[in-house]
Amino acid sequence: MKIAIMGAMSEEIEPILKEVxxxxxxxxxxxxYYECNYAGxxxxxxxxxxxxxxxxLSATIMCxxxxxxxxxxxxxxxxxxxxxxxxxxIVATKLAQHDLDITAFxxxxxxxxxxxxxxxxxxxxxxxxxxxxxxxxxxLKEGIIATGDQFVADESRVEWxxxxxxxxxxxxxxxxxxVVCDALGVDLFVLRAISDSxxxxxxxxxxxxxxxxAKVSASFILKMVENIDSYK
Ligand code: ADE
Numbered sequence: 049m050k051i052a053i054m055g056a057m058s059e060e061i062e063p064i065l066k067e068v069x070x071x072x073x074x075x076x077x078x079x080x081y082y083e084c085n086y087a088g089x090x091x092x093x094x095x096x097x098x099x100x101x102x103x104x105l106s107a108t109i110m111c112x113x114x115x116x117x118x119x120x121x122x123x124x125x126x127x128x129x130x131x132x133x134x135x136x137x138i139v140a141t142k143l144a145q146h147d148l149d150i151t152a153f154x155x156x157x158x159x160x161x162x163x164x165x166x167x168x169x170x171x172x173x174x175x176x177x178x179x180x181x182x183x184x185x186x187x188l189k190e191g192i193i194a195t196g197d198q199f200v201a202d203e204s205r206v207e208w209x210x211x212x213x214x215x216x217x218x219x220x221x222x223x224x225x226x227v228v229c230d231a232l233g234v235d236l237f238v239l240r241a242i243s244d245s246x247x248x249x250x251x252x253x254x255x256x257x258x259x260x261x262a263k264v265s266a267s268f269i270l271k272m273v274e275n276i277d278s279y280k
Pocket of ligand 1: 124125126198199200201218219220243244245246247250254
């Protein structure tokens with residue numbers, strides 16, 4: 049089974065490429081895709097560039113062109129839940145698009161007809177992650193992740209997203225990848241390490257902690273791959 053590992057930024061994927069060491073590079077639709085074998089599994093690895101459109105494009109290519117049947121997303125997020133501190137890991141139980149708004153037609157925020165506000169991630173992959181975390185003595189929190197095409201650095205926007213989506217963390221790609229995986233029948237796991245609190249210091253904190261938090265997430269994703277045999 050081909051496994052996709054995806055991030056949005058090079059900083060989120062470089063630690064993984066460094067660890068797998070050898071790979072074949074292909075260019076599709078102006079982006080690089082890295083194929084390799086790691087721990088007995090065929091992988092396709094890529095960073096999409098930031099945001100919902102680029103991430104949906106890359107996720108589609110990884111599934112349709114490269115045949116991935118399982119998608120592991122790795123990256124960083126801004127914390128909404130005050131229990132989440134910089135470097136903490138959060139696994140998405142479900143994801144929503146906080147910037148999707150056709151409320152003018154009486155719909156809820158995040159909803160489009162024939163879609164749904166939330167898309168759930170794969171419960172078996174989440175359970176595997178908790179098992180791996182327990183064995184490695186790593187704390188893995190779970191929660192709702194909200195996605196939008198905005199770098200949020202504003203406490204009132206954070207409160208709005210929390211109040212409308214009950215979200216614990218926010219980022220810019222997870223829900224769009226979830227839409228793609230859901231439509232294509234691909235199992236999805238989304239892991240994020242906290243880089244900031246989406247407040248007025250978020251820009252500074254993001255620059256400061258992007259690399260260290262991205263490494264925390266990437267290293268756990270590789271541990272997942274090493275243990276993925278027991279899944280399904
Ligand atoms: N990813 C990490 N921090 C973020 C923030 N504050 N807003 C959006 N995406 C993020």
